Amino acid sequence: MTKMKLITITLAVALAMPIVAAAQTTASGTLTVNATVQSSISLVFNSDAAGVVLGGAGTNAATMNLGTISAYGPLSAGVGRSVTAGTSFTVTSPFDVQVDKSNITSSNYTLTAQLNAADATNTWAISGSGVTNASATTLTATGAYGSSTQYTLGLTVPLTSGAGAISNIVNFAATAN
Amino acid sequence: MHGRIRSWLVVAVLAGLLPAAAQTTPPAGKAKQPIRGKASAAALWVNFVPVPKGAPVRSIAGQGTLDLGRISYTAGSTQDGVTITQGPRTFTVRTRFGLQVGSPDNVGTAKLLGVLNGINPAIRVTVDGVRLTPSPEVIQMALKFGAVSEHRLEIEVPVTMYEAAAQVVNAISFQVIAN
Numbered sequence: 001m002t003k004m005k006l007i008t009i010t011l012a013v014a015l016a017m018p019i020v021a022a023a024q025t026t027a028s029g030t031l032t033v034n035a036t037v038q039s040s041i042s043l044v045f046n047s048d049a050a051g052v053v054l055g056g057a058g059t060n061a062a063t064m065n066l067g068t069i070s071a072y073g074p075l076s077a078g079v080g081r082s083v084t085a086g087t088s089f090t091v092t093s094p095f096d097v098q099v100d101k102s103n104i105t106s107s108n109y110t111l112t113a114q115l116n117a118a119d120a121t122n123t124w125a126i127s128g129s130g131v132t133n134a135s136a137t138t139l140t141a142t143g144a145y146g147s148s149t150q151y152t153l154g155l156t157v158p159l160t161s162g163a164g165a166i167s168n169i170v171n172f173a174a175t176a177n
Numbered sequence: 178m179h180g181r182i183r184s185w186l187v188v189a190v191l192a193g194l195l196p197a198a199a200q201t202t203p204p205a206g207k208a209k210q211p212i213r214g215k216a217s218a219a220a221l222w223v224n225f226v227p228v229p230k231g232a233p234v235r236s237i238a239g240q241g242t243l244d245l246g247r248i249s250y251t252a253g254s255t256q257d258g259v260t261i262t263q264g265p266r267t268f269t270v271r272t273r274f275g276l277q278v279g280s281p282d283n284v285g286t287a288k289l290l291g292v293l294n295g296i297n298p299a300i301r302v303t304v305d306g307v308r309l310t311p312s313p314e315v316i317q318m319a320l321k322f323g324a325v326s327e328h329r330l331e332i333e334v335p336v337t338m339y340e341a342a343a344q345v346v347n348a349i350s351f352q353v354i355a356n
Contacts, residue, residue: 027222030240030348030349031242031350033332034345100336
């Protein structure tokens with residue numbers, strides 16, 4: 001009688017096992033993700049508290065509107081002026097440049113500036129360094145990442161030049177060292 | 178008496194084998210299912226498929242490859258269907274992919290789990306908002322058999338991680354369990 005019970009239990013277990021296995025039906029798949037991370041640096045212009053409010057501040061394509069400038073007349077807020085008697089006047093306005101890095105071992109950067117188009121009449125400068133379209137001018141060779149650095153745009157206009165609009169583009173380039 | 182016991186055992190063994198045989202035999206009149214993924218009872222399969230606005234996906238037999246191309250903090254991605262979002266200390270790569278779970282009769286649902294295999298722990302990988310780890314994590318509770326479900330993949334890369342260390346060549350293993 002005991003043996004018969006054992007056989008019955010064995011049979012019950014044998015019948016139940018496939019049901020348990022079927023309830024746990026599984027499948028698997030593997031998705032391989034391929035991506036190549038490239039190092040990069042970014043440059044943005046920010047308005048300086050003492051300067052003209054930039055258009056497109058926080059981007060790498062900003063505009064600085066100095067308004068109406070003259071040797072002796074009123075100037076817009078954020079615009080400074082010095083006059084060299086009998087020769088020229090220079091207007092200035094500070095702005096900030098911030099360079100950030102990503103996925104790179106570089107410890108600092110070199111920043112250069114270059115005029116987009118030649119200006120035979122006026123003289124352009126960034127923080128005292130002359131800027132032309134002939135070649136790039138190095139503003140710093142040890143720029144620090146992650147912080148705003150103040151630069152000042154200077155535009156010198158001869159007193160002998162006629163009235164009219166002045167416009168140009170200054171191209172900045174940051175290169176990781 | 179020994180003869181009777183042997184007879185019962187034969188019956189028991191046959192009773193155990195029959196349901197298993199029924200599971201592995203395709204239904205009469207139906208084409209045999211292609212082998213796509215590793216299925217424990219040869220009943221379910223997993224396939225990866227591309228979706229609109231998603232990165233290119235190649236898939237053979239449950240082994241898929243998702244190509245995100247070249248990615249960078251400033252330049253974004255070179256691959257269609259991949260977007261980059263810049264954060265203060267990280268950038269996040271986003272894309273979508275499709276997953277199809279099938280069964281012989283395509284009736285019912287399955288639970289979806291994901292596991293991350295061999296990745297720098299500083300890189301966060303989420304699928305449908307669920308952060309993946311080396312342990313299985315439940316991503317979806319009920320995927321309909323036969324239907325293509327669309328999923329969001331997000332990979333967050335720290336900007337402080339150097340180029341070589343930040344390479345993302347990882348495998349995400351998905352497991353589906355019939356509900």
